[in-house]
Amino acid sequence: MSPLLPHLVLYLLLLTVVTGETLQPRFYSETCPEAESIVRREMKKAMIKEARSVASVMRLQFHDCFINGCDASLLLDDTPNMLGEKLSLSNINSLRSFEVVDDIKEALERACPATVSCADIIIMASRDAVALTGGPDWEVKLGRKDSLTASQKDSDDVMPSPRANATFLIDLFKRFDLSVKDMVALSGSHSIGQGRCFSIMFRLYNQSGSGKPDPALEPGYKKKLNKLCPLSVDQNVTGDLDATPQVFDNQYFKDLVSGRGFLNSDQTLYTNRETREYVKMFSEDQGEFFRAFEEGMVKMGDLQSGRPGEVRFNCRVVNRRPIHGLLEA
Ligand code: HEM
Ligand SMILES: *[C@@H]1O[C@H](CO)[C@@H](O)[C@H](O)[C@H]1NC(C)=O
Numbered sequence: 001m002s003p004l005l006p007h008l009v010l011y012l013l014l015l016t017v018v019t020g021e022t023l024q025p026r027f028y029s030e031t032c033p034e035a036e037s038i039v040r041r042e043m044k045k046a047m048i049k050e051a052r053s054v055a056s057v058m059r060l061q062f063h064d065c066f067i068n069g070c071d072a073s074l075l076l077d078d079t080p081n082m083l084g085e086k087l088s089l090s091n092i093n094s095l096r097s098f099e100v101v102d103d104i105k106e107a108l109e110r111a112c113p114a115t116v117s118c119a120d121i122i123i124m125a126s127r128d129a130v131a132l133t134g135g136p137d138w139e140v141k142l143g144r145k146d147s148l149t150a151s152q153k154d155s156d157d158v159m160p161s162p163r164a165n166a167t168f169l170i171d172l173f174k175r176f177d178l179s180v181k182d183m184v185a186l187s188g189s190h191s192i193g194q195g196r197c198f199s200i201m202f203r204l205y206n207q208s209g210s211g212k213p214d215p216a217l218e219p220g221y222k223k224k225l226n227k228l229c230p231l232s233v234d235q236n237v238t239g240d241l242d243a244t245p246q247v248f249d250n251q252y253f254k255d256l257v258s259g260r261g262f263l264n265s266d267q268t269l270y271t272n273r274e275t276r277e278y279v280k281m282f283s284e285d286q287g288e289f290f291r292a293f294e295e296g297m298v299k300m301g302d303l304q305s306g307r308p309g310e311v312r313f314n315c316r317v318v319n320r321r322p323i324h325g326l327l328e329a
C-alpha cells in the first residue's frame, strides 16, 4: 500500500464532512435505475388526481433547502421531544400534499428498498412538477442524505413572510449564494399554485399599517381580490397566484408588470428598481425565464448542512433514534 494512501483516505473523509454529500447526476443509475421514472410517474398520477398538488410539492423544495440544506427535514412529523418544521409560521395550514411524497416513497421502497433519500425525492419531484405543467425539464444532481432532526425555530428564523419586500428578499437570498436574478427567477415558481386570503389581507386592507390597500394593486384586480377575500372571510380561502395557475409559463411576470401580483412579495419585485429589470426581461422572454429558473433550482438544490444523515425508510420519521443526544447505530 502506498504510504500516501491513509492520508488520502483521511483527506477524502474530511472533505465529505466539510462539504456534505457529493451530488451527481444519475446517482441511482446502478442502485435504482428506475428511480427518476418512478417519481415522474407518481407525480403525473398526483397531478391527474389534483392539478394543484404538483405546485404544492414543488414549494417543498424551497422550504426544505433554505432550512439547513436540502435534507427533507421539513417532512419530519413532530415527536414528543421534537417540534419540527411543519408547525412553523410559514408552513402551518399552508404546506400541503405531503401524501404525494409518501406515495412516491412507497413506490420507490417497493422497487429498491432503503436506497433513495426523501431529500432527493423532493428535488426530483419539484423538477417534475415544472416539466409536467409545461415548464422546462432539466437534469438534477442526486445523492443527498435525510436529516436526523428538524426544528420549528430554524424555519421561523429564515422563511420569508408574504409581506416581505424586494430589498429584504434580495438580502435573504444572498445569504444562500443566490443572486438577484436567481431570486426573481425562483419567485417565478408562483407561476403555478395558489395562496390563502390569510397571506394578502394586510395588502388589501392595511398595507404597512396605513389603513389603506397596497397602491401597487391594479384596480380591477384589487376588486377581484376584495371579492375573494372580504374582511369577514375564512382566511383559508385560496386564490390563484397568477392568471394561469396550472401552467408553468411567464404569465406570472406579465401579471406583475400589470399590477396583478397576488402576494406583496411578488408585486414588490416590479416596484423595486433593482428587480424590475429582471421582471420585465422574463415577462418578454419566456426562454430567458426558463433558463434562469433551472439554474436557480439547481443552485438551491446544492444547499447542504454538512450534518450527518441517513436514508429514511419513511419520510415522516427518522430511522435512528437519538439516545441521550447520541445516535444509535
Ligand atoms: C421569494 C420569496 C418567497 C415568498 C415570500 C413566498 C411566499 C409564498 C406564500 C405566502 C405562498 C402562499 C402560501 C399560503 O397562502 O398558504 C406561496 C405559495 C407557493 N410558493 Fe412561494 N414564496 C417565495 C418563493 C418561492 C420559491 C423559491 C418557490 C419554489 C421554487 C416557491 C413555490 C411556491 C409555490 C409552488 C406555491 C403554491 C403552492 C400551492 O399551491 O400549494 N415560492 N409562497
Ligand atoms: C423593506 O422591509 C424591511 C424589513 O422588513 C424594512 O426595514 C424596509 O424599510 C423596507 N423597505 C422598503 C423600501 O419598504
Ligand SMILES: *[C@@H]1O[C@H](CO)[C@@H](O)[C@H](O)[C@H]1NC(C)=O
Pocket: 206, 208, 209, 210, 211
Ligand atoms: C392597521 O395596522 C396598524 C399597525 O399594525 C394598526 O395600528 C391599525 O389598527 C390597523 N388598522 C386597521 C383598520 O386594521
Ligand SMILES: *[C@@H]1O[C@H](CO)[C@@H](O)[C@H](O)[C@H]1NC(C)=O
Pocket: 093, 198, 234, 235, 236
Ligand atoms: C385554517 O384551517 C385550519 C385547520 O382547519 C385552522 O386551524 C386555522 O385556524 C384556519 N386558519 C385561518 C387563517 O382561518
